[in-house]
Amino acid sequence: MIVDAHAHFLPGSYPHDAPECFPRLEPIADSSALLLVFGQMRFPATQVFFEAEKRIEAQEASGVAAEVISPMPPLLRYDLPAADGLALAQHVNDVAAELSAHDPERIIALGMVPMQDPDAAAGELQAIKDRGLAGVEIASNILGRSIGDETFLPFFQEVERLGLAVFVHAMPAPIDRLPMSAMGTYVVGIEGMYSAASLILGGTAAACPDLRVSFSHAAGGFAMSLPRANYFWGGSWNEEPRDPERAVMPDDGPSPLEYARRFYYDSMVFDRRAIRYLVDLLGADRLLVGSDFPAMLREDPIARTLRSMDLPDDQWQDIAHRNAYRWLGR
Template sequence: MIIDSHAHILPPALPQPTAGADPDTWPCIGSAEADGSRLLTAGALRYTARDVFFSAERRIEEMEKLGIDAEVLSPMPPLLNYTIPAKASRDIHRAVNEFLASLVSLAPARFHGLGAVPLQDPDLAANELAELKELGLRGVEIGTNIAGASLGDARFHGFYAEAERLGLALYVHALSPALGDRLPASATGTYGFNTESSLAAASLVSTGTAEKFPDLRIGFSHGAGGFPLMLPRARFFWGGTWNEEPPVREDRAALSPLDLARRFFYDALVFDARALRYLIDLFGPQQIMLGSDFPAMDRETPADRTLRTLGLTAEDHEAVTWASCHRFLGLAPQPGPGSPQRAR
């Protein structure tokens, strides 16, 4: 079985701007062309979305072409938009969540949903979680920063505690890189987004947030950027030794940064077999999930093509293609030996 843990949706429409909201930053979706595609506008963003972004029938057609058994659907990141007033953002996110739930209900064996909440107001966001779970969604997609605030900031602890209590997963996606003039705008989608992911994961580890919420399931898109390569250095300063040798520092914390990072899940969208091998070696296959960023990006053909080159055991291959994702979502493992058969 193959589950794509990183697949995005856009609803065919969104609520109109509320009174007092800045129409220039409000995400809007309207008709784009005669072929049924839609145009997402949000600030300077102009993105044309073909029908596979919002049509369950078209998504399943595309899944069938490459043997994808299920997708974990999450909002296109511009829909998170933590810069608008929180209650207005809640209205947008509720519309997105209801659309996601409608897709899941049409094909519950093929779709799992991760919704959105207005994290610019952590208490309001926490209050939305129970309703989101009631809709049948498995968790929440969140940005790597919340209008510039670090994910490790204590203001979000109440939100994390509620997500942990409800058993909802958090999927962290790169959002709004804040790198000033250190990179050209053309580099935002490569170096900028990966830097954002690195900082988000590092903030959760270095602030003690990951340790405070041991049962909170947190996943990162694109392998958390450069974060995995930072961890050997972080562990050295924790324990004073190389290669995970027994630590010599007596003043160290009980858990190393690497121990904490191994609680996270990471999608395998790192574009190179060597990078994917490093992720699997560092974290274990049980923490790595297949992901594609579809339909914003095209999938590999077949979807596990690079993974197949690594020579993994059947058990480890299945961990990456579906079992890790099931654990991330809080789903029970499929029964029986070998690859589970596709549910119809």
């Protein structure tokens, strides 16, 4: 049994009276796909983005038992006016609920909130739960501000109180030091690392011990930075006992690695050697299967690289499906 914990959807239409800043869908000549037009973005989206029946067919073809679907990341437009952002989120969440209602066991949906207005975002969480959605997707930064900023702590506390899951998707910051050609590659690694580190350094992980968060693409370069962070915290190599004489940071609680082992990470890192490192450092109980489908093609069959690694059965079962349900609180 395999749960794909990183897949996306799009609404197939938008209200006729929607603000001009809303996305729109345009027909593509000689194609059943539709062109998503949203600001500067132009993205051809196939029917599987919109239709529950097509999703189930794709699951069957790939060997997927269930998908956790979240809004296509470009919908996370925090530069919209707050009221428009809330209206867009509510429409997307209605669509998410409709898709999930087709087969709640196989299509597990996450919603979205207008993080540009943290109070409105927190206020929308109850409605997300009432719709039957499993949680919420947010971007790795909000207009360049880290998600671990204290401004967003009440939002995460409300997520924790309601028992919802959070999926953090890496997104470029408004001002980036790399060219546009790096947006889908290196920026994902940098932004994933920033977002995960900020939850630790900003105090959110300490304040919300029961928060269930997953990061896209294993939070990018986060895992490679953790041994150094742990050294500065504990003054020792190889996670050996803390050496107060060598430690740079005060001992104010769990180590960076201990905090990191509270999070979940999808294992879509494109190389079994990287997955092996994640298993060794963070634990097989922290990893999920992810594909970015249908924005990207799944491995054929799903999780082909993970299957090739000869993992012990208990580790494989954790990564294949059990961790996803733990993250979702199911």
